[in-house]
Amino acid sequence: MVTSRTVVVAHPGMELYGSDRVLLDSVIAFLDDGRRVIVSAPAEGPLAERLRAAGAEVTIAPQFVLRKRLIKPRAWPEFFLTAWKGFRASWRLLRQENPAVVYVSTITLPLWPVLARLRGARVVLHVHEGEASASRIIKKALYTPALFAHQVIVNSAFSREVMASTYKRLTSRSVVLLNAVSGPTVVTPLREQLIPGPRLLYVGRLSPRKGPDLVIDALRILDSRGVAASLAIVGSTFEGYEWFEESLHEAIARAGLERRVKMYGFRADVWSFVESCDIFVVPSRYDEPFGNTAIEGALGERPVIVSDTSGLREATAGVGTVYRVAPNSAAALADAVEAISARWHEMREGVSATRNTMAQRHSTSRYQETLTRLVFNDSHWHMQ
Numbered sequence: 001m002v003t004s005r006t007v008v009v010a011h012p013g014m015e016l017y018g019s020d021r022v023l024l025d026s027v028i029a030f031l032d033d034g035r036r037v038i039v040s041a042p043a044e045g046p047l048a049e050r051l052r053a054a055g056a057e058v059t060i061a062p063q064f065v066l067r068k069r070l071i072k073p074r075a076w077p078e079f080f081l082t083a084w085k086g087f088r089a090s091w092r093l094l095r096q097e098n099p100a101v102v103y104v105s106t107i108t109l110p111l112w113p114v115l116a117r118l119r120g121a122r123v124v125l126h127v128h129e130g131e132a133s134a135s136r137i138i139k140k141a142l143y144t145p146a147l148f149a150h151q152v153i154v155n156s157a158f159s160r161e162v163m164a165s166t167y168k169r170l171t172s173r174s175v176v177l178l179n180a181v182s183g184p185t186v187v188t189p190l191r192e193q194l195i196p197g198p199r200l201l202y203v204g205r206l207s208p209r210k211g212p213d214l215v216i217d218a219l220r221i222l223d224s225r226g227v228a229a230s231l232a233i234v235g236s237t238f239e240g241y242e243w244f245e246e247s248l249h250e251a252i253a254r255a256g257l258e259r260r261v262k263m264y265g266f267r268a269d270v271w272s273f274v275e276s277c278d279i280f281v282v283p284s285r286y287d288e289p290f291g292n293t294a295i296e297g298a299l300g301e302r303p304v305i306v307s308d309t310s311g312l313r314e315a316t317a318g319v320g321t322v323y324r325v326a327p328n329s330a331a332a333l334a335d336a337v338e339a340i341s342a343r344w345h346e347m348r349e350g351v352s353a354t355r356n357t358m359a360q361r362h363s364t365s366r367y368q369e370t371l372t373r374l375v376f377n378d379s380h381w382h383m384q
Helices: 018-032 046-054 071-098 111-118 136-148 157-166 168-173 212-224 242-254 269-276 292-299 310-315 331-344 342-359 365-377
Strands: 005-009 036-041 057-060 101-104 123-129 151-154 175-178 199-203 228-234 261-265 279-282 304-307 322-327
Touching: 005 018, 005 071, 005 279, 005 310, 018 046, 018 365, 036 046, 036 071, 046 057, 071 111, 101 111, 101 365, 111 123, 111 168, 111 342, 123 136, 123 157, 136 157, 136 168, 151 365, 157 175, 157 199, 168 199, 175 292, 199 292, 212 242, 212 331, 228 242, 242 261, 242 269, 242 365, 269 365, 279 292, 279 331, 292 304, 292 310, 292 342, 304 310, 304 331, 310 342, 322 331, 331 342
Parallel strands: 005 036, 005 101, 036 057, 101 123, 123 151, 151 175, 199 228, 199 279, 228 261, 279 304, 304 322
Antiparallel strands: none
16 A cells, blocks of 8 residues: 555646536545645635645646647647646656655646656546547547556546547556535425526536527527526636627627526535526536536436436436436427426426435545545556
């Protein structure tokens, strides 16, 4: 077994979206195991406060984080400058702390597995991505750093299949570990009647990939059918996607839905919004590696509408209060809202069982116990 008590954790940001919350659960697991944990990230944010409160040390330093915009030729100067700064800062931290274990939380940090391996540390890579639609060349580039990991932890069978389709040899050193997802302390029951109409909720990034614009279009369709639905949008954009948030405001205005669609920006605690909604919507256009937000909706005892794709399909398997719809279709979303409304009594009866199923699958204690065993068990120390 690994004897050093220091673990360096590399993470690409300090927000509180899905992978950020999983990272927090991971760090708490390491701390509870008696480890000293140092988390490296490129900027401060709400996650940093929670990490420090849990007992971790947080260091803010340049990191080379793979972003799609950096692949474009006009961004190559920034690409190489960021890579150089990230290399220097990461190598300095590894040399200073000399950790026995380096835990890299996503494949968007390609330098860390390589540098940690060169320092002789045990390298554990936690994969949260499943880029099935990417070209073979892009996938090769994304997953090459995983070849330097002693242990690869993957958040879903779908993500593992995508990774293995790129490098089959990674199958033998990878393990699927479902994300831990926490629900609200107290659950507010669904309304008995949908008067004056269903209240929808979208939680997540504001990006074309995630599809919040589709829900606005679905509201317009429902309006034309005489259904007075409303929508709350909770989330913010990536840097560089501010134009998309502006387009959402414009779409709301064009449809005359200003009174029925409200945008609240990012909120660390979403449970008050879940409590106020009737239907939780996850309208992703493309493949998703997993479905944390869909699980949160189910844990809040709300019917959930999800795109019938990849990780979302896997995350919501076997429950009766989830509707799967064709991706990239506002009409399909509108149809699902009407179908759920027509079965409202059945939905109210079934959401409790769905919550129990999800709570068992995504138990925090189970996740943390399994993660600790995988990270600190050196049976995979040598490359296979």
